[in-house]
Structures are given as C-alpha cells and as structure tokens.
Amino acid sequence: MMNHIPRALTIAGSDSGGGAGIQADIKTFQELEVYGMSAITAITAQNTLGVTGIQEIDPDIVAKQIDAVVSDIGVDAAKTGMIANIEIMQIIAEKVKQYQILNLVVDPVMVSKSGHSLLEEEARLALKELLIPLAMVVTPNLPEAEVLIGKPLDRLEARKEAAQMFIDWGAKHVVIKGGHDKNKEKAEDLFYDGKEFVTLSAERFETKHTHGTGCTFSAAITAYLAKGVSPLEAVHQAKTFISQAISHPLQIGKGHGPTNHWAHRMRRE
Numbered sequence: 001m002m003n004h005i006p007r008a009l010t011i012a013g014s015d016s017g018g019g020a021g022i023q024a025d026i027k028t029f030q031e032l033e034v035y036g037m038s039a040i041t042a043i044t045a046q047n048t049l050g051v052t053g054i055q056e057i058d059p060d061i062v063a064k065q066i067d068a069v070v071s072d073i074g075v076d077a078a079k080t081g082m083i084a085n086i087e088i089m090q091i092i093a094e095k096v097k098q099y100q101i102l103n104l105v106v107d108p109v110m111v112s113k114s115g116h117s118l119l120e121e122e123a124r125l126a127l128k129e130l131l132i133p134l135a136m137v138v139t140p141n142l143p144e145a146e147v148l149i150g151k152p153l154d155r156l157e158a159r160k161e162a163a164q165m166f167i168d169w170g171a172k173h174v175v176i177k178g179g180h181d182k183n184k185e186k187a188e189d190l191f192y193d194g195k196e197f198v199t200l201s202a203e204r205f206e207t208k209h210t211h212g213t214g215c216t217f218s219a220a221i222t223a224y225l226a227k228g229v230s231p232l233e234a235v236h237q238a239k240t241f242i243s244q245a246i247s248h249p250l251q252i253g254k255g256h257g258p259t260n261h262w263a264h265r266m267r268r269e
C-alpha cells in the first residue's frame with residue numbers, strides 16, 4: 001500500500017505580507033512535509049507595519065471551500081485562525097461537526113500584533129460555545145485567555161484555573177501561550193489535558209520580529225497532528241519549530257518582521 005500523505009487544512013485569514021494567517025500556515029505545513037489546503041475567511045491588506053484593510057468572505061463561500069477539500073482530498077487535521085465574524089464562526093462549527101474533524105486546533109485569534117481587530121468584539125465570547133468545545137487543542141495567548149476567562153492571569157495559579165475552564169468548555173487540550181509575558185526570562189507556555197500540567201519552556205529571544213508567531217505555532221501543532229503524533233508530542237515539536245523560527249528572524253519589512261519558517265532545516269543540514 002502507498003504511504004498516506006498527511007494533509008492539513010487551515011481555516012483563516014489571508015495576510016498579504018506573508019508572515020501570518022493562511023500564508024504562515026501553508027509555509028509551516030510545507031516545511032513539515034504535510035500537504036496544505038486553505039479555506040479563506042477574510043482577506044487582509046497587511047504588512048509588517050499593520051493592517052490597512054479587511055474584506056470578510058461570504059460565509060457560504062467559506063463553507064464551500066471546506067466542502068470542496070473534504071469531499072475530494074480529505075483532511076487529517078485542521079486549524080482555525082482569524083474568523084472575522086460570528087456568521088463565519090457558526091458555519092465553521094457546523095462543517096467541523098458535519099465532517100467529524102476531530103484533529104481541530106483552535107487558535108482564538110482576536111487582535112493582530114499591530115493592534116487591529118481580527119474578530120468582531122461581539123463574537124469573541126461565542127468561541128466558548130461554538131469552537132472551543134470542538135477543539136483537540138486550543139491555543140490562546142495571554143490576552144485572549146484573559147478575554148475568554150474574564151479576569152487577569154498574571155499568576156500561575158490563575159493560569160491553571162483558566163486551563164481547567166477551557167477543558168470544562170469541552171476542549172481536549174489547551175496551551176496557554178506565554179509569549180506576551182515579557183517579564184519572564186523564558187518563553188513559557190502552559191499545557192493541560194485535564195489531568196496533568198506540563199510547562200513548555202524555551203529561550204526568550206530579544207527581537208521585534210514576532211509577526212505570525214501564534215499562527216506558525218498552531219499550524220505546526222496541526223501539521224504534527226496530521227502526521228498522527230499525540231497532542232502533547234505535537235505541542236512539544238511545535239514549540240521547537242517556533243523557537244527556531246523566532247531565533248533566526250528574517251530582516252524583511254520596516255516593522256514587526258516575520259519568523260523564519262525554514263530555520264528548522266539548519267538543525268539537519
């Protein structure tokens with residue numbers, strides 16, 4: 001029998017600058033030797049300095065993109081990124097259930113690093129009812145977790161309680177990312193599966209080139225899930241991948257440049 005080619009779908013927004021969103025996801029899938037597909041939810045006019053325009057895609061077309069790839073090609077794992085509005089969120093939840101996509105990574109993207117809203121404010125809390133319950137892994141950064149939980153998460157104890165809330169809402173695993181915790185010497189993320197907490201710790205690099213770190217991290221988790229790796233191992237491998245991508249930034253653009261998706265190859269060469 002021929003080897004199965006792992007395939008992953010990203011349901012997210014397009015970043016014309018190529019550092020975040022769909023573009024970061026597809027680059028990550030490709031680097032990890034996973035066949036990448038996309039269902040675009042919004043088109044952003046964006047570069048390393050910020051977002052200058054957004055066109056949200058008709059929810060019906062989002063649904064049709066998912067139908068098209070699932071019915072013909074098949075999806076071993078999928079992720080969501082920028083969702084833009086509640087109608088798109090509803091249709092994604094419907095399709096994930098219809099096609100029983102179990103390996104779903106939900107990256108609850110709300111605001112870009114440059115401060116632009118990527119999900120309408122009224123829709124933010126709906127993530128708890130609509131998408132988080134379907135997640136194999138949910139990957140909030142600290143500000144997103146604080147919005148969803150409704151209180152500050154400065155202390156480790158509060159983060160642990162927050163992680164339990166994500167499991168109570170139905171996610172199978174959660175990673176609360178610590179990239180925004182600039183006071184910490186390390187870049188530390190908290191993983192929880194409802195039973196055991198695991199701290200993922202890596203060197204924190206002094207750099208302004210962190211555009212698309214969250215997208216790249218969640219895409220790497222998705223790629224490893226598509227390959228059949230366990231969620232904890234997928235998160236560990238993704239942490240290594242994003243650390244390498246941040247440690248060799250690309251000097252591109254005048255603002256917050258992108259991470260380097262091919263940095264992981266240096267380990268092998």
Ligand SMILES: Nc1ncnc2c1ncn2[C@@H]1O[C@H](COP(=O)(O)OP(=O)(O)OP(=O)(O)O)[C@@H](O)[C@H]1O
Binds near residue numbers: 203210
């Ligand atoms: N300066 C840094 N050095 C090392 N690792 C980092 C750094 N900044 C973020 N990370 C790591 O990158 C991953 C993504 O985390 P982060 O909190 O930046 O996501 P995010 O805010 O969702 O990103 P974005 O919204 O810009 O795409 C996490 O594993 C985090 O620990």
Ligand SMILES: Cc1ncc(CO)c(N)n1
Binds near residue numbers: 046081109213214
């Ligand atoms: C399209 C898109 N998705 C996600 C992010 C989050 O970094 C971004 N800046 N742009």
